Amino acid sequence: MKKVGKQTFNIKGDVFINDIFTIVGKKEGEGPLKDNFDLIVEDDLWGEDTWEKCELKFQKEAVKHLMDRNGLSKDGIDLLISGDLLNQIASSSFAARDLQLPYVGVYGACSTMALTLGLGALIIDGGFADNIMCVTSSHFCSAERQYRLPLEMGGQRHMSAQWTVTGSAAVWLSKSGQGPRIKNVTFGKITDLGVKDANNMGAAMAPAAYDSLKQHMDDTGIDYDLIVTGDLGTVGKSIVNKMFNENGKSIEDKYDDCGTIIYDIEKQDVHAGGSGCGCSATVLGAFLYKKLLNNEINKLLFTSTGALHSPTATLQGESIPGIAHCIGIEM
Amino acid sequence: MKKVGKQTFNIKGDVFINDIFTIVGKKEGEGPLKDNFDLIVEDDLWGEDTWEKCELKFQKEAVKHLMDRNGLSKDGIDLLISGDLLNQIASSSFAARDLQLPYVGVYGACSTMALTLGLGALIIDGGFADNIMCVTSSHFCSAERQYRLPLEMGGQRHMSAQWTVTGSAAVWLSKSGQGPRIKNVTFGKITDLGVKDANNMGAAMAPAAYDSLKQHMDDTGIDYDLIVTGDLGTVGKSIVNKMFNENGKSIEDKYDDCGTIIYDIEKQDVHAGGSGCGCSATVLGAFLYKKLLNNEINKLLFTSTGALHSPTATLQGESIPGIAHCIGIEM
Numbered sequence: 125m126k127k128v129g130k131q132t133f134n135i136k137g138d139v140f141i142n143d144i145f146t147i148v149g150k151k152e153g154e155g156p157l158k159d160n161f162d163l164i165v166e167d168d169l170w171g172e173d174t175w176e177k178c179e180l181k182f183q184k185e186a187v188k189h190l191m192d193r194n195g196l197s198k199d200g201i202d203l204l205i206s207g208d209l210l211n212q213i214a215s216s217s218f219a220a221r222d223l224q225l226p227y228v229g230v231y232g233a234c235s236t237m238a239l240t241l242g243l244g245a246l247i248i249d250g251g252f253a254d255n256i257m258c259v260t261s262s263h264f265c266s267a268e269r270q271y272r273l274p275l276e277m278g279g280q281r282h283m284s285a286q287w288t289v290t291g292s293a294a295v296w297l298s299k300s301g302q303g304p305r306i307k308n309v310t311f312g313k314i315t316d317l318g319v320k321d322a323n324n325m326g327a328a329m330a331p332a333a334y335d336s337l338k339q340h341m342d343d344t345g346i347d348y349d350l351i352v353t354g355d356l357g358t359v360g361k362s363i364v365n366k367m368f369n370e371n372g373k374s375i376e377d378k379y380d381d382c383g384t385i386i387y388d389i390e391k392q393d394v395h396a397g398g399s400g401c402g403c404s405a406t407v408l409g410a411f412l413y414k415k416l417l418n419n420e421i422n423k424l425l426f427t428s429t430g431a432l433h434s435p436t437a438t439l440q441g442e443s444i445p446g447i448a449h450c451i452g453i454e455m
Numbered sequence: 456m457k458k459v460g461k462q463t464f465n466i467k468g469d470v471f472i473n474d475i476f477t478i479v480g481k482k483e484g485e486g487p488l489k490d491n492f493d494l495i496v497e498d499d500l501w502g503e504d505t506w507e508k509c510e511l512k513f514q515k516e517a518v519k520h521l522m523d524r525n526g527l528s529k530d531g532i533d534l535l536i537s538g539d540l541l542n543q544i545a546s547s548s549f550a551a552r553d554l555q556l557p558y559v560g561v562y563g564a565c566s567t568m569a570l571t572l573g574l575g576a577l578i579i580d581g582g583f584a585d586n587i588m589c590v591t592s593s594h595f596c597s598a599e600r601q602y603r604l605p606l607e608m609g610g611q612r613h614m615s616a617q618w619t620v621t622g623s624a625a626v627w628l629s630k631s632g633q634g635p636r637i638k639n640v641t642f643g644k645i646t647d648l649g650v651k652d653a654n655n656m657g658a659a660m661a662p663a664a665y666d667s668l669k670q671h672m673d674d675t676g677i678d679y680d681l682i683v684t685g686d687l688g689t690v691g692k693s694i695v696n697k698m699f700n701e702n703g704k705s706i707e708d709k710y711d712d713c714g715t716i717i718y719d720i721e722k723q724d725v726h727a728g729g730s731g732c733g734c735s736a737t738v739l740g741a742f743l744y745k746k747l748l749n750n751e752i753n754k755l756l757f758t759s760t761g762a763l764h765s766p767t768a769t770l771q772g773e774s775i776p777g778i779a780h781c782i783g784i785e786m
Binding site for chain 2: 125126127130131133173174176177199202203207210211212213214217218220221224225226227228229230231232233239242243246247249250251252253254270310311312313314316432433434435436437440442445447
């Protein structure tokens with residue numbers, strides 16, 4: 125069986141991350157990675173009449189641009205795997221309708237980018253597909269009104285709250301090609317230490333990130349050049365560091381979090397940092413992937429983190445379960 | 456590549472459906488399959504204080520019973536793949552938290568059972584896992600209040616409306632074992648002919664069912680003994696028959712729909728029949744799987760159908776996209 129350790133699937137053949145196309149909104153386009161995104165959309169509606177329709181346009185355009193840039197046709201793509209934060213993963217479903225590709229919808233909240241990459245890698249390495257599109261998105265406005273409060277209310281934001289990234293990335297996984305390859309995949313277990321505060325997702329997700337990261341490193345024994353989590357922000361990142369330090373295995377010198385990379389946290393008024401499916405997705409495409417291509421790093425442990433927050437369950441007294449999926453990538 | 460035709464993944468090795476455990480509610484337990492379910496729960500709360508918590512208990516108990524009946528331990532299960540109808544697939548996420556298994560969450564509305572089986576089959580045949588749990592659920596009360604109207608309102612139901620099945624099935628897929636095997640998997644494309652009526656899901660899903668069924672049969676050329684769709688009900692089933700007849704390839708003599716199998720449509724006041732993720736899941740476990748085991752049929756084309764209905768998108772003027780995933784099973 126192609127499995128190492130307890131919980132990690134080992135990719136024996138080649139699964140290349142052949143190309144990634146990123147689209148972000150205005151705020152992300154003013155952040156530290158502004159010169160690295162493929163497309164920056166200044167208008168939060170992008171010509172649509174609702175934020176939800178704008179978000180699905182992000183997904184659709186990301187895939188179309190990726191196909192155009194690489195001369196790919198629909199017939200050459202075996203599968204589309206996508207998901208997002210909205211109820212019924214509406215952005216993904218409607219984008220899939222317009223793209224007319226065989227479609228697998230997933231839900232992993234902000235862990236979606238790693239979840240789609242993991243499934244895609246397994247399906248290609250299993251010999252079933254040559255080319256798979258892995259896609260996710262989030263939009264500040266559609267997420268905020270679904271999960272928290274109407275934006276029109278203008279409520280005060282908590283200091284532990286994060287800013288949902290408006291953005292989408294489409295990743296082209298392929299059996300043949302060039303560039304970084306996915307080598308190991310760990311699908312996480314849910315960890316829930318009882319956080320009930322929808323304004324502190326970093327704390328809700330951090331224990332899951334620790335659990336999956338530790339499991340992946342124990343399983344593979346690989347010494348990564350860079351370890352990144354998806355969207356823990358400043359609060360969650362410090363908890364992960366603390367958990368590793370307390371267990372005598374500090375990762376501080378090579379660990380970062382996409383939620384702290386995508387914005388200038390001091391100047392952009394984002395409080396604890398970025399979040400949302402689009403956070404780790406666009407940082408992977410615009411920043412981490414390029415570090416691999418430029419040989420700045422050779423081994424990347426990319427770990428998207430998800431708070432499986434159900435507003436209904438929270439109203440019923442439940443806490444917020446966290447999950448993290450790890451993708452080991454090597455140049 | 457292990458692919459036949461345009462869109463169908465071919466399972467070369469053995470992927471056995473080793474066992475299925477089904478749990479249903481009172482109404483389903485009074486229907487034609489009443490003697491076939493593993494467990495019937497009379498109380499729509501099952502001792503919990505909300506319908507949502509009851510639904511996650513259905514999932515959790517289905518998996519636990521399945522593990523107990525087969526002497527399976529957590530360590531022997533490589534992956535849990537599950538999804539449901541609730542926002543953030545809350546039943547699946549909370550059940551996964553309590554089960555503490557590596558977890559892949561999917562969203563395919565009522566197509567979920569086939570979606571999880573398809574992914575599970577690919578992952579096992581790809582050499583990554585020996586044992587996978589595929590699980591889904593739905594609950595009449597939690598679905599009705601999320602997608603339509605408060606039950607307390609006592610609104611009149613449309614004649615084209617279907618009754619969401621209260622039920623869950625857990626399926627144990629395995630590399631080794633006995634019984635029926637999954638042989639071919641077709642993940643569907645989205646088909647949307649513009650139906651906007653949340654009380655006529657059968658019509659919204661039928662064109663997708665036709666598209667995937669036709670594609671699967673064209674790809675594989677297999678002459679199935681029985682073809683079943685997931686939850687088209689009487690309205691959708693007649694549309695599928697009409698579409699095949701109009702194209703000169705009638706399947707009427709060997710085609711049925713789980714939504715018309717699970718209830719006595721005349722006597723149980725369910726209007727157009729059953730629906731929900733639990734519909735095709737429990738009919739597979741309690742009825743179709745047993746037909747295969749008893750050699751009443753040898754080749755089954757199991758096709759769960761999903762209406763990717765987003766209430767938010769509907770309010771914004773959008774239609775309801777349909778999808779169908781096909782699982783070719785042989786004894």
